[in-house]
Amino acid sequence: MMIINLIGLLLIALIVWWFWLYNPDKAVDTNTKKITIIVDNGIYQPSRIKVEAGKKVSLQFLRKDGGPCAATVIFPEFEISEELPLDTTRVIDLPVMPSGEYSFHCPMKMYIGTLIVE
Amino acid sequence: MNKLTDNIANDNTQELIIEGASCASCVGKIEIALKGIEGVDNAEMNFALRTVLVTGKVGEDTLIKNIEAIGYNAKSTNETSDDQLLDEKEVADQKYYRRLMTQVWIALGLGVPLMIYSIAGGPMTVETTIERGIWLFIGLLCAAIMYFAGKHFYVGAWKSFVNHNANMDTLIALGTGTAWIYSMIVVFFPMALPEMARHVYFEATAMIIGLINLGLALEVKARGRTSEAIKRLIGLQAKTARVVRDKKEIDIAIEQVLLNDFVRVRPGDKIPVDGVVIQGHTSIDESMLTGEPMPVEKVEEDEIVAGTLNKSGSILFKATRVGKDTALAQIISMVKRAQNSKPPIGRLADVISAYFVPVIMITAIVSALVWLNFGPNPALAFAVVSATTVLIIACPCALGLATPMSVMVGVGKAAEAGVLIRNGEALQTASKITAMILDKTGTITEGAPKVTDVIIADKAYTEKYILTAASSIESRSEHPLAQAIVDSAIEQQIDPENISDFQAIAGHGVQAQFNGHHLLFGNQKLMLKNGIQLNEFVAKAQQLADEAKTPMYLAIDKKLAAIIAVSDPIKKDSIEAIKRLQANGIRVVMLTGDNRATANAVAKKIGVKEVFAEVLPEDKANKVAELQAKGEIVGMTGDGINDAPALALANVGFAIGTGTDVAIESADITLMRGSLHGLADAIAVSKATLRNIKQNLFGAFIYNVAGVPFAAGVLYPFFGLMLNPVIAGAAMAFSSLTVVSNANRLRLFKPQEH
Numbered sequence: 001m002m003i004i005n006l007i008g009l010l011l012i013a014l015i016v017w018w019f020w021l022y023n024p025d026k027a028v029d030t031n032t033k034k035i036t037i038i039v040d041n042g043i044y045q046p047s048r049i050k051v052e053a054g055k056k057v058s059l060q061f062l063r064k065d066g067g068p069c070a071a072t073v074i075f076p077e078f079e080i081s082e083e084l085p086l087d088t089t090r091v092i093d094l095p096v097m098p099s100g101e102y103s104f105h106c107p108m109k110m111y112i113g114t115l116i117v118e
Numbered sequence: 119m120n121k122l123t124d125n126i127a128n129d130n131t132q133e134l135i136i137e138g139a140s141c142a143s144c145v146g147k148i149e150i151a152l153k154g155i156e157g158v159d160n161a162e163m164n165f166a167l168r169t170v171l172v173t174g175k176v177g178e179d180t181l182i183k184n185i186e187a188i189g190y191n192a193k194s195t196n197e198t199s200d201d202q203l204l205d206e207k208e209v210a211d212q213k214y215y216r217r218l219m220t221q222v223w224i225a226l227g228l229g230v231p232l233m234i235y236s237i238a239g240g241p242m243t244v245e246t247t248i249e250r251g252i253w254l255f256i257g258l259l260c261a262a263i264m265y266f267a268g269k270h271f272y273v274g275a276w277k278s279f280v281n282h283n284a285n286m287d288t289l290i291a292l293g294t295g296t297a298w299i300y301s302m303i304v305v306f307f308p309m310a311l312p313e314m315a316r317h318v319y320f321e322a323t324a325m326i327i328g329l330i331n332l333g334l335a336l337e338v339k340a341r342g343r344t345s346e347a348i349k350r351l352i353g354l355q356a357k358t359a360r361v362v363r364d365k366k367e368i369d370i371a372i373e374q375v376l377l378n379d380f381v382r383v384r385p386g387d388k389i390p391v392d393g394v395v396i397q398g399h400t401s402i403d404e405s406m407l408t409g410e411p412m413p414v415e416k417v418e419e420d421e422i423v424a425g426t427l428n429k430s431g432s433i434l435f436k437a438t439r440v441g442k443d444t445a446l447a448q449i450i451s452m453v454k455r456a457q458n459s460k461p462p463i464g465r466l467a468d469v470i471s472a473y474f475v476p477v478i479m480i481t482a483i484v485s486a487l488v489w490l491n492f493g494p495n496p497a498l499a500f501a502v503v504s505a506t507t508v509l510i511i512a513c514p515c516a517l518g519l520a521t522p523m524s525v526m527v528g529v530g531k532a533a534e535a536g537v538l539i540r541n542g543e544a545l546q547t548a549s550k551i552t553a554m555i556l557d558k559t560g561t562i563t564e565g566a567p568k569v570t571d572v573i574i575a576d577k578a579y580t581e582k583y584i585l586t587a588a589s590s591i592e593s594r595s596e597h598p599l600a601q602a603i604v605d606s607a608i609e610q611q612i613d614p615e616n617i618s619d620f621q622a623i624a625g626h627g628v629q630a631q632f633n634g635h636h637l638l639f640g641n642q643k644l645m646l647k648n649g650i651q652l653n654e655f656v657a658k659a660q661q662l663a664d665e666a667k668t669p670m671y672l673a674i675d676k677k678l679a680a681i682i683a684v685s686d687p688i689k690k691d692s693i694e695a696i697k698r699l700q701a702n703g704i705r706v707v708m709l710t711g712d713n714r715a716t717a718n719a720v721a722k723k724i725g726v727k728e729v730f731a732e733v734l735p736e737d738k739a740n741k742v743a744e745l746q747a748k749g750e751i752v753g754m755t756g757d758g759i760n761d762a763p764a765l766a767l768a769n770v771g772f773a774i775g776t777g778t779d780v781a782i783e784s785a786d787i788t789l790m791r792g793s794l795h796g797l798a799d800a801i802a803v804s805k806a807t808l809r810n811i812k813q814n815l816f817g818a819f820i821y822n823v824a825g826v827p828f829a830a831g832v833l834y835p836f837f838g839l840m841l842n843p844v845i846a847g848a849a850m851a852f853s854s855l856t857v858v859s860n861a862n863r864l865r866l867f868k869p870q871e872h
Binding site: 008079088107108109110 | 273
């Protein structure tokens with residue numbers, strides 16, 4: 001029983017570490033390569049994207065998930081809300097952004113991505 | 119501008135729309151330029167349609183650049199219109215729905231018989247070798263179902279997991295996975311488990327996958343209805359337009375209409391793009407955009423907007439805004455943006471959902487541990503059931519859906535009533551307004567003053583002479599009331615005559631020389647300053663002021679000649695709309711530049727007790743601040759042009775538009791109809807939406823807060839109650855459906871009849 005309890009506590013610790021404490025991967029830099037953000041299976045891939053500050057940037061999205069939530073991507077800070085047609089690449093132009101981290105997500109925040117402007 | 123770039127470079131033919139090609143010689147120039155590009159096999163221009171068809175493997179950008187280089191503009195015909203996007207979305211939704219329903223049938227096909235068997239008392243335990251064989255077969259069947267009907271949950275869960283993310287898929291995958299793995303352990307190693315714990319839960323796995331897919335499918339259907347309003351707006355766009363090209367009228371697709379094209383509209387046609395009437399007159403039904411039921415008369419030089427309906431006459435008009443620039447396109451994009459923005463009330467749910475799934479996973483583990491440590495026999499079976507049920511019943515989706523669904527319907531509903539809400543924050547604040555400042559001119563009143571009285575003081579002059587003199591001097595003045603006098607003279611076929619030595623005296627009036635006579639025209643201050651005797655006419659002027667009219671004195675050669683009174687008529691439904699606001703407990707305050715007497719008279723007429731009179735345009739914002747300092751949540755309503763700073767400062771700025779003027783940047787909410795009822799409607803819709811969001815959030819919170827402990831088995835020690843994981847699956851599937859359905863109830867909301 002002792003071992004089972006320890007395993008349980010260890011699992012809890014793992015959950016806390018994996019979902020909350022872990023530092024996210026390095027962001028994908030759009031300056032070095034052109035990328036397409038795939039919208040599928042509950043995530044944006046890649047979901048951390050680095051772009052240059054003080055420049056107009058555009059991001060290319062390709063939605064593969066038929067779920068209604070994936071159909072819209074929102075950049076709340078810039079009041080951008082765009083429909084993503086299924087299986088079609090869509091370019092979304094972003095305004096010149098000051099440095100910082102901005103999130104983009106679907107209306108229900110199931111899909112979440114981060115835009116790192118440097 | 120966003121564009122689709124679906125393998126255009128690989129297509130062999132592509133079509134571009136050319137702008138700025140005004141003569142036939144342009145055709146050759148464009149064709150030669152295009153053919154000169156490496157990779158272009160052929161280029162053929164249709165001059166009538168102003169389109170060019172290019173054959174060859176060249177990117178569209180290159181083609182456009184080359185056309186621009188020789189002085190024309192080009193754009194793609196592939197730009198997806200809202201209409202196409204909507205169709206695509208519907209097709210995609212349909213496909214998604216059908217796929218889900220197939221999965222529902224697959225999963226329930228096994229789940230339901232098993233479920234009936236277990237309810238009917240069939241043993242779900244593994245004792246004999248034959249039983250093991252049968253259950254192994256069912257277990258494998260169940261695995262197939264998990265693959266065919268529930269693959270998306272497992273793939274989604276895994277992909278999120280490697281990205282350090284967790285969502286609804288994670289919970290369903292873990293819940294059904296736990297139940298299945300435990301059941302398979304029972305099948306393979308029954309001896310490793312206590313006798314009472316040798317129970318299989320394959321029916322739970324299949325049923326949960328089936329029910330959750332069913333919930334998702336029904337949700338897709340219900341969601342489709344939430345965007346009804348935007349569909350209706352998009353549906354207002356005409357598909358084709360009849361334009362005059364080379365002296366011939368031809369029908370072309372709406373995307374091909376260019377700026378400054380001449381467009382013919384026949385009775386019963388929709389107006390295809392925005393423009394100005396060049397020839398003919400007609401009446402146009404604008405109700406679909408503004409909510410104004412009466413058709414509007416249009417003559418030459420009047421503006422008309424896309425999406426409205428031509429009722430009676432045939433007109434020719436010049437296109438002034440096309441494509442994404444039309445008022446309708448702007449309304450659509452504004453409504454869409456607002457529908458996807460979130461009011462502050464939704465932020466708490468966002469914060470919670472960020473932690474929700476891992477917290478539920480931890481709860482499931484804790485619950486299992488508690489059962490294992492303290493539970494009765496078979497503790498292991500209880501632990502598995504409670505962990506599975508906790509994972510399944512928790513519904514992050516209901517929380518996530520609560521706010522966006524209601525905003526979607528509420529903003530759409532408002533748009534149907536001719537009320538454009540900029541964003542979720544404006545929607546929420548509008549529902550809490552405690553004080554409303556109404557600018558008088560153009561908001562409460564028509565904003566078009568008329569001459570109401572001409573009182574002759576010196577019998578030497580006729581009314582005609584007075585009006586000639588007054589209109590002559592006022593034709594040079596920029597005062598808002600001056601136009602009323604000029605219009606009134608023109609109506610009586612009196613033409614303004616030449617004047618000289620014109621001088622405007624700020625805050626007083628004007629003076630000039632007219633046919634050798636000296637004219638003074640203005641207020642009482644001007645007369646007193648010039649020593650003009652007014653005698654009993656002061657009382658007469660006062661009487662006019664008491665009737666909410668503005669009296670002005672005309673003195674000829676330093677002697678009072680007449681009083682001319684001008685008044686701005688109150689809109690016919692202002693009084694009723696103000697009553698509606700007051701009935702909602704809103705403190706209504708009128709703001710005007712008029713003198714106190716006139717202002718009070720108007721206020722009395724419309725039933726408003728508080729007045730800010732004699733307010734200079736630059737002081738309007740200060741009056742907003744004054745009320746805010748008293749703790750009021752202030753709404754400010756004006757025309758959005760002269761009072762932009764006040765609208766911006768107010769908690770919610772309302773711009774009362776004329777027709778379909780949507781380009782009012784300073785306003786949080788734009789009323790496309792001139793009536794103040796739009797204001798009361800806007801507040802009513804925002805209140806109803808906020809109430810709906812609160813119901814949704816409350817429901818979603820309570821559901822999770824009550825459901826999770828119940829699933830963990832807190833009721834077991836007291837009542838011996840343990841929740842079945844299948845029921846948890848059903849509850850979870852239908853909780854998000856409930857949220858969407860409740861939001862859909864808003865569609866039935868009607869602002870008070872008027």
